[in-house]
Amino acid sequence: MATVLSATPGLLKIADLAGTKSFLAQIAAALPAQRQAQLLTQLKLLVDAGVPGGERLRILETLRDTTLEAQHTRSREYWGRPVPFDADTREIFERSIALWRALADAYESLIADMADAAPELAEHAEVVCYRALRCTGFAMTAHNRAYHAVPGALWEQLHRLYAFAESAEVTDTPVAEGEGRSTVNLAYLQIVLAQRANPDSLSLLQMSAVDRVLAQWVSLGKLSAAPVVADREKALAVDLGSAQGARRPKNLSGDNLRYLDLEKIGVQLRQTAIALKTQSPDKLGLGLIPREICEKLILSLHTEWLVPGTGRGDDRKTTAFNVLMSSTIAAMHYNICGKPFAPPDAGLSSRARFEMAGFERVDGPSVGEASARSRTLETWIVVNQSPSGILGKCNNPSSDARLTHNQLLGLVAPNGKTFIGLAQRLLVATDGSIWLGFQLLRTKAQAVAARVSNNDTPYDRALLLDGGPGNNESPTILVSPGTYGPSRILDLHDGQPPRPIRLTALVDSGSNFERATYTAV
Numbered sequence: 001m002a003t004v005l006s007a008t009p010g011l012l013k014i015a016d017l018a019g020t021k022s023f024l025a026q027i028a029a030a031l032p033a034q035r036q037a038q039l040l041t042q043l044k045l046l047v048d049a050g051v052p053g054g055e056r057l058r059i060l061e062t063l064r065d066t067t068l069e070a071q072h073t074r075s076r077e078y079w080g081r082p083v084p085f086d087a088d089t090r091e092i093f094e095r096s097i098a099l100w101r102a103l104a105d106a107y108e109s110l111i112a113d114m115a116d117a118a119p120e121l122a123e124h125a126e127v128v129c130y131r132a133l134r135c136t137g138f139a140m141t142a143h144n145r146a147y148h149a150v151p152g153a154l155w156e157q158l159h160r161l162y163a164f165a166e167s168a169e170v171t172d173t174p175v176a177e178g179e180g181r182s183t184v185n186l187a188y189l190q191i192v193l194a195q196r197a198n199p200d201s202l203s204l205l206q207m208s209a210v211d212r213v214l215a216q217w218v219s220l221g222k223l224s225a226a227p228v229v230a231d232r233e234k235a236l237a238v239d240l241g242s243a244q245g246a247r248r249p250k251n252l253s254g255d256n257l258r259y260l261d262l263e264k265i266g267v268q269l270r271q272t273a274i275a276l277k278t279q280s281p282d283k284l285g286l287g288l289i290p291r292e293i294c295e296k297l298i299l300s301l302h303t304e305w306l307v308p309g310t311g312r313g314d315d316r317k318t319t320a321f322n323v324l325m326s327s328t329i330a331a332m333h334y335n336i337c338g339k340p341f342a343p344p345d346a347g348l349s350s351r352a353r354f355e356m357a358g359f360e361r362v363d364g365p366s367v368g369e370a371s372a373r374s375r376t377l378e379t380w381i382v383v384n385q386s387p388s389g390i391l392g393k394c395n396n397p398s399s400d401a402r403l404t405h406n407q408l409l410g411l412v413a414p415n416g417k418t419f420i421g422l423a424q425r426l427l428v429a430t431d432g433s434i435w436l437g438f439q440l441l442r443t444k445a446q447a448v449a450a451r452v453s454n455n456d457t458p459y460d461r462a463l464l465l466d467g468g469p470g471n472n473e474s475p476t477i478l479v480s481p482g483t484y485g486p487s488r489i490l491d492l493h494d495g496q497p498p499r500p501i502r503l504t505a506l507v508d509s510g511s512n513f514e515r516a517t518y519t520a521v
Helices: 017-027 032-047 053-075 087-114 119-145 152-167 184-196 204-220 263-275 291-305 329-337 350-359 367-373
Strands: 175-177 180-182 222-224 237-239 257-261 317-326 378-386 389-394 408-412 418-428 434-440 445-452 460-465 476-479 489-493 499-510 513-520
Touching: 017 032, 017 053, 032 053, 032 087, 053 087, 053 119, 087 119, 087 152, 119 152, 119 175, 119 184, 119 204, 152 184, 184 204, 184 222, 184 257, 184 291, 204 263, 204 291, 263 291, 317 329, 329 408, 329 418, 329 445, 329 460, 389 418, 408 434, 445 476, 476 489, 476 499
Parallel strands: none
Antiparallel strands: 175 180, 222 257, 237 257, 317 378, 317 408, 378 389, 389 434, 408 418, 418 434, 445 460, 445 489, 460 476, 476 513, 489 499, 499 513
């Protein structure tokens, strides 16, 4: 293992530029987790060490690339992980957030020096504001990718930094960023719009597509102290004195508003929606994202950024009742049919029959016991509902509640009826409660057994879904991840003699399911 510096409080190794370079050389061979811990310790010590402002800026600029590399490497260990986090993932997440905030705070601390001990720093006001603002934005992004709510303190810091840049008249002064240049204005607008895209309802792939959209088009947007859209229902603004992001002006009461001029971005969104009919998202610079998902994303961005009220077709009504939630096909199967799974043994090898004797595995509990134990995930409160979905909340999620975006879930209503759907909005609030937007699959579900044909593997639980209201869609089957294959044959057992079906197309997939269309063989 590489030798790294001690994290003993008071051991500042970056008191000057030479010491900083030596420190970076010492941690170069360390693991990302060790580099991250050492950088966090040193940044916290630097702010309290009384290092002159000019030297502190040079130190921060020297540390920046290594810090960004360590942070982005560690991000892979918590982005998109099931929530609530286990202890190890939570530690990685919290340390990553702490480092982003420590770097932002270190840059912001230089602003006070401009008016006091180091007035010469005013010549670098655009760099100081831009770097601090970007680090604050990185902390917000880290929350988004972990499906955690962005704390109000980050919004307050972001607005505070932008307001200072305005007063210093450096919002449009170019700052070196990688191989290009940017400005405080562009960075601020990009962060505001990224947060306005409703990241808690997006997959990581969709969030990446939003980043690509903004990287291409954010320069087409503007910020103004005066309204730029006459219709307050369609206008979008931020209150620099608030702890929130962009909202419709009718919902704002502050006197320090900045209005977003997004007309040219709207033109690009509409042109992209048309182009997607004939061109792939990747060719349009939006990444390797399926066309249908990309089309829905572009429509959603148009709704959130420009024209409100077009994204939801169903009226929602406030309510309050408890439901039981399950997160495995096994549990949903049990809730639907009301009895433990009894897999048919037709065609099993002698070894398989032995293991399935009495419906028990030799290496585990009985299937009936396993079904009963996994029957419900949590008790949730339904906050509001519509014909197509619900918004639920769990105030005290247990460690067993492991939720991911686009996860298949089952809800058992107070009347005992089971509903199947997908997690389309996921957010861990600052108080630890979890909010879940549940999109109902408005089809009838039948509990069946299925297995890959010509295979000694035993039957497993599956769910058949009809074509939905009016039967205007093809029937589908829900199976465990890894089951689907193009034209794969499954043996289906639904209480009648087993029959073969052929999988024809993968409709959707998530962490705990695959949904495919099928035909009879």
